Amino acid sequence: MTKMSAGMKLAVVAFAVMLAGCETKPPPAPPAAPPPAPVATPAPSIVPGSAEDLRVNVGDTVHFDYNKSAVLEGDKATLQRQATWLAKYPSVRVTIEGNCDERGTREYNLALGARRANAVKEYLNSLGVSAARIDTISYGKERPICSESTESCWAQNRRAVTVIASGASS
Amino acid sequence: MRKLTPTLLAALAAVLGMLVPAFAALKVDVNQANIQPLPIAIPDFVPVTPADVAAGQNIAKVVRADLDRSGLFKPLDPKSFIDKVTNINIAPNFSDWRIITAQGLVTGSVAMQSDGRLRVDFRLWDIYGEEQMLGLQYFTQPANWRRIAHMISDAIYQRITGETGYFDTRIVFISESGPPLARKKRLAVMDEDGANPTFLTNGSYLVLTPRFNPTAQMIAYMSYIGRKPAVYLFDLESGRQEKLGDFPNMTFSPRFSPDGNKVVMSLEKGGNSDIYVMDLRTRAVTRLTYDPGIDTSPSYSPDGKQITFESDRGGTQQIYVMNADGSNQHRISFGAGRNGTPVWSPRGDLIAFTKITSGSFRIGVMRPDGSGERILSDGWEDEGPTWAPNGRVLMFTRTIEGGRGSQIWSIDVTGRNERRVATPGDASDPAWSPLIQ
Incomplete structure (x- = not known):
């Protein structure tokens, strides 16, 4: 998600709308409409210091190995960007949401999600972000973003997401 | 079936043609991994007045479902019953129940009291021993009829298995x-x-x-x-x-x-x-x-x-x-x-x-x-x-x-x-x- 262009995002939205449309009973098929041509409108500008800025331009999510809570090498650059961004917007406070895949028992995953959120908090803190600006919450396995029982889905669900609690520009 | 009478065990052994010393094979022991569910007949409870018919049917239905769910009992299909219970205070026709393979029989009656409470009586009969194993009476608000049914199931479960029941939970x-x-x-x-x-x-x-x-x-x-x-x-x-x-x-x-x-x-x-x-x-x-x-x-x-x-x-x-x-x-x-x-x-x-x-x-x-x-x-x-x-x-x-x-x-x-x-x-x-x- 971190490098997704605005154009791609629009395309994704259009696709989602089409899918949603398909779920209701379609009327008798009209002649197939040509797919909408890609529109080259400029991306709506993202407000610097906003939640969208953090999500799109910085990257709000890091992932974990199964049953593990260590920050992965490949995610350290994302957390470095988060730390730099938080230094630039000192009034922003964040909550780190720790999540797990479905392949763990409920209570253990609540504890594991807390471990993951805290691992991100400690890493950001080591990069100079004050711990007082960072809250954590664990959702265990209760907030998946992918519902298939496959390794690729589970990998997506094992994540910590940095969300703005207060102080964002809008 | 720790609490079953020796008479019943002897009768079961006779029916099954088994020479079983100490009747070991006939226990309904909840600890055993493979047991045959005990065939039990539970006719609709006898209504004392026509207004009690539905309550009598409902209570019997819940008791049948409870005992069936336990896996230890096999409630028999009421359509197969030969003897018709009209008065629970006289002994049933045991031979009629043996014909349909029942080993236990639950009879009950339901009566709305003048004070607005429901009176429920039931008896558990040992068909082969030809004797009553249990007889209990409950008074309750009519809205509580399900709990009475579960309490009856618990009493039957406990009398026959020797273990406390769990249906009124x-x-x-x-x-x-x-x-x-x-x-x-x-x-x-x-x-x-x-x-x-x-x-x-x-x-x-x-x-x-x-x-x-x-x-x-x-x-x-x-x-x-x-x-x-x-x-x-x-x-x-x-x-x-x-x-x-x-x-x-x-x-x-x-x-x-x-x-x-x-x-x-x-x-x-x-x-x-x-x-x-x-x-x-x-x-x-x-x-x-x-x-x-x-x-x-x-x-x-x-x-x-x-x-x-x-x-x-x-x-x-x-x-x-x-x-x-x-x-x-x-x-x-x-x-x-x-x-x-x-x-x-x-x-x-x-x-x-x-x-x-x-x-x-x-x-x-x-x-x-x-x-x-x-x-x-x-x-x-x-x-x-x-x-x-x-x-x-x-x-x-x-x-x-x-x-x-x-x-x-x-x-x-x-x-x-x-x-x-x-x-x-x-x-x-x-x-x-x-x-x-």
Whole structure:
């Protein structure tokens, strides 16, 4: 998600709308409409210091190995960007949401999600972000973003997401 | 069938043509892995006035369903009955019941009293011994007829198996609805047979892992209300919800002590989860574990002297036991894979748990010293067992592969009689009440 262009995002939205449309009973098929041509409108500008800025331009999510809570090498650059961004917007406070895949028992995953959120908090803190600006919450396995029982889905669900609690520009 | 009369056992042996010294093969012993369900006839209860017909049918229907669900009895089809019971105060035609292979017979009557209460009488007959084994009478408000039916089932179960029943009990659980990526979870209670479901929260915030106190009046559970996950108490009588204590971080995985005066739970601090106990009268909090591993899922032994819990302090999620003051913490699970969610049986003899091996989650039991491990269920993801108050049946959450939701299932501690529990829609995290007083 971190490098997704605005154009791609629009395309994704259009696709989602089409899918949603398909779920209701379609009327008798009209002649197939040509797919909408890609529109080259400029991306709506993202407000610097906003939640969208953090999500799109910085990257709000890091992932974990199964049953593990260590920050992965490949995610350290994302957390470095988060730390730099938080230094630039000192009034922003964040909550780190720790999540797990479905392949763990409920209570253990609540504890594991807390471990993951805290691992991100400690890493950001080591990069100079004050711990007082960072809250954590664990959702265990209760907030998946992918519902298939496959390794690729589970990998997506094992994540910590940095969300703005207060102080964002809008 | 410890409590069956020698006469009945002799008659059964004669009918089956078996020469069985001490009648060993004819016991309905709930401990045995393979038993033949006992054929039992339960005609509709006799209405004393025409206004009592429906109550008589309804009560008999619930008793039949209870005994059938136990797996220990085979209620016979009322269409096969030859003898018609019209007066429960005279002995039945035993030979008519033997013809349809009934070994037990339940007769009952229902009468609305002039004071507005329902009077229910029933008798349990030994068809081969040709004698009454049990006769009881109940008075209740008509709206309570289901409880009377369950109490009759419990009395029959106890008379014939020698074990306390579990039909007059309730289940607290999490009701689930909505798409896989936006599940709505509500706190709910229902009767053990799925009747009378009641929703206690509205689904606007996440709730998890509810457990009854010993009087079944109070529920400890975890709530995300206000996005501050913490253990709460729900008082069923007043409907009042109360956050338990004021901790800076997440509290979770609560469970009452056997005397109901304490709640043991996990508290997370700085990413590490340890086990604490709070005295509900003084609100004093005592920390029980101190290691840097995850410590959670605490559950008291029925005498309140020990606590079983899970910890990954040794590298993987495993089951431990400690004294109630936190001393003598020692690991008891050493088999393959990971083991979690230990729950001590109300009888004290076993600990039920979730066993995780190469991609499968199953319910198992072991002795409190870790010996005698047996795996009971075989789902794709079964977890979180809860015991019937007699320690003979377990319920648990079964998650269906592919984001297709969760169900509650039950299984006997023998590994027999695995069946889905009736719930209003998807459901998870069941906790069994004690027998209702």
